[in-house]
Amino acid sequence: MSANVIVLQGLDHHRKGRLDQAEALYRKALAANPGDFDALNLLGALLIQRGAAGQALAPLTEATKLRPRNPDALMRLASVHRSLGDHARAERCYRKLIQIEPNFADGHFNHGNLLAAVGRIDEAAGAYRRCIQLQPRHAAAYHNLAELHCAVGQSEAGLGYFKTLLRLEPHSARAHLGLGLALDGLGRLEEALAANERGLALETAGNDIGAAAAVLGVRQKLCAWDGWTALRDRIGATPPGVSCNTMPFTLLAALDEPALHRRAAEDFMVGKRLPTRAPPSPARDARRIRIAYLSADLHVHATTVLMAGVLEAHDRSRFEVHLVSWGEDDGSAMRKRLKAACHQFHEVRQSPDIDVADRLRSLDIHIAVDLKGHTRGARPALLSLRPAPMQVGYLGYPGTIGTDCLDYVIADAFVLPFDQQPFYPERIVHLPGCYQPNSDARQAGDRKPRQACGLPESGFVFACFNNTYKTTPEVFAVWMNLLRAVPDSVLWLYRDNHAAGENLRREAEAAGVDPGRLVFADKVVLEDHLARIGHADLFLDTLPYNAHTTASDALWAGVPVVTCAGRSFAARVAGSLLHAVGLPELVTERPGDYEALALALARDPSRLAGIRDRLRHAVETSALFAPAATCRHLEAAYEGMYRRWLDGQAPEAFAVPAA
DSSP, X not given: OOHHHHHHHHHHHHHTTOHHHHHHHHHHHHHHOTTOHHHHHHHHHHHHHHTOHHHHHHHHHHHHHHOTTOHHHHHHHHXXXXXXXXXXXXXXXXXXXXXHOTTOHHHHHHHHHXXXXXXXXXXXXXXXXXXXXXXXXXXXXXXXXXXXXXXXXXXXXXXXXXXXXXHHOTTOHHHHHHHHHHHHHTTOHHHHHHHHHHHHHHSOTTSOHHHHHHHXXXXXXXXXOTTHHHHXXXXXXXXXXXXXXXXXXXXXXTOXXXXXXXXXXXXXXXXXXXXXXXXXXXXXXXXXXXXEEXXXXXXXXXXXXXXXXXXXXXXXXXXXXXXXXXXXXXXXXXXXXXXXXXXXXXXOTTSOHHHHHHHHHHTTOSEEEESOTXXXXXXXXXXXXXXXXXXXXXXXXXXXXXXXXXXXXXXXXXXXXXXXXXXXXXXXXEESSOSOOOOSOOOOOOOOOGGXXXXXXSSOEEEEOSOGGGOOHHHHHHHHHHHHHSTTOEEEXXXXXXXXXXXXXXXXXXXXXXXXXXXXXXXOOHHHHHHHGGGOXXXXXXXSSOOSHHHHHHHHTTOOEEEEOOSSGGGSHHHXXXXXXXXXXXXXXXXXXXXXXXXXXXXXXXXXXXXXXXXHHHHHHOGGGOHHHHHHHHHHHHHHHHHHHHTTOOOOOEEOOXX
């Protein structure tokens, strides 16, 4: 029997899904004729199908030598190189393929996927657009191009491409969910919810967890709670082996489940990271430890409000500080302040991840500090490229990134006890006191009268200035109990969208509370916020996602915070802050105790006044509002990591001793 006949028999098995028989026949044909192109090419395709890219490399390489202008073999070889982390060879294959077949739409599409994966966003968009020019009904190209635009904050452009996709696939779950993603990015939340609901209805069973989370996330922002609890519980019960398939950040505000948070982060990172490079080896006799802080938020942003003083306090004789920015340049005083606070400021917004990693390697950075985690604008693929031998997560994300591309996560003994290590691939490092840095240079504007803030002239003011997505039905029910129990009291809430305000008023009315007792505050500049918040008598925290920066703002303004601490990092930050200012009695562990404590304080003005007096003293004396002290603790943590690296030891959890 000729080799050609054997190959055809193998192909028949292959098409029918009988891979073992097909592989045996392809190998039999190659034993008879090692130079059989079809057998080599089809064996390579089968091995890719099996997930054995490493084994597919040899037959496909040989196939492309035999027929260097064959587009199928080149495409397959490119995919193998990409899966093995050899992006340079993968790109050479794609470029050769496009040169041979310039009108091959899928060649441009797959090239675009490669470019997007390595952070070459503009080139990837160009490749997708060329694919669409050649094949105007290429739905996957529209989808990927739209997602690409949304990922870099160009939601309007993304919306246009998702609308085209919807015309091509009117009954496609991914088209409706993509539309919801773009509308969410544009703040058109009610439209986003409708699109996501439609996507969830169309999603196939067993693959709908991501769609359910998309609906859940928008409902959280809108405080539109119809079906919310059922969705949350459904996601929380995701069985092992089924992908959570959602942005991990969404789950922090819905479920206090550290194990699920880790699973979600791990699932999210599948396909979103580049194959890990070997860590670089900077000089071990460096005069200074070189630190690079990585972020998209190096402008006016909550992260930089907290971090600026720490960056300025670094001991420049012992540390060389680099800031790596891929966010907007807002031309603000904060941006100028940050540039002055470091040795070098690197603007890498237009640079691919590989180029950024190479730049940091060329600078011999010892420790890369990621300030983003899984928040909007993060670049986890950059971390997987190992730009530094030690990589650390800090401040920007209260959870795990879900892979070993971060060696450490910086926290404190309250927010992340060492018994939480099973939920973190990163090794936990404790700073003394509270992990959160804070400014000692906050400036409050002129305080306006209560009436100017929409508050009544008298009566107790409960307040919560957390983003609306942190408010859950359970927490809101407690707040309504408090309003019913405290006559003439009001609940003062931050409102980041008007629909949420209307929904909360309806919920209040359904709970038997006059909706007029909910007072909404819109976004203002920080100075004006710090001035107005002093009108509050008591700040009520949320669970499972606590107040973070908003809690430290309230404490600085002299407003006590009552919190209920959960199990996850995000659910314990306010508790850490309260311990740091000497008010641990305001930290509860059960919703019933949280409600009882808030009510007791509202009914006991003298007790509350005593707490406020202690808080005012703590603001002046606590290390929480001393960025130089926090910086010394951070530096001690970096030195501990550095010493372990010098000694050739693997990362391990440790606590920085109090000075």
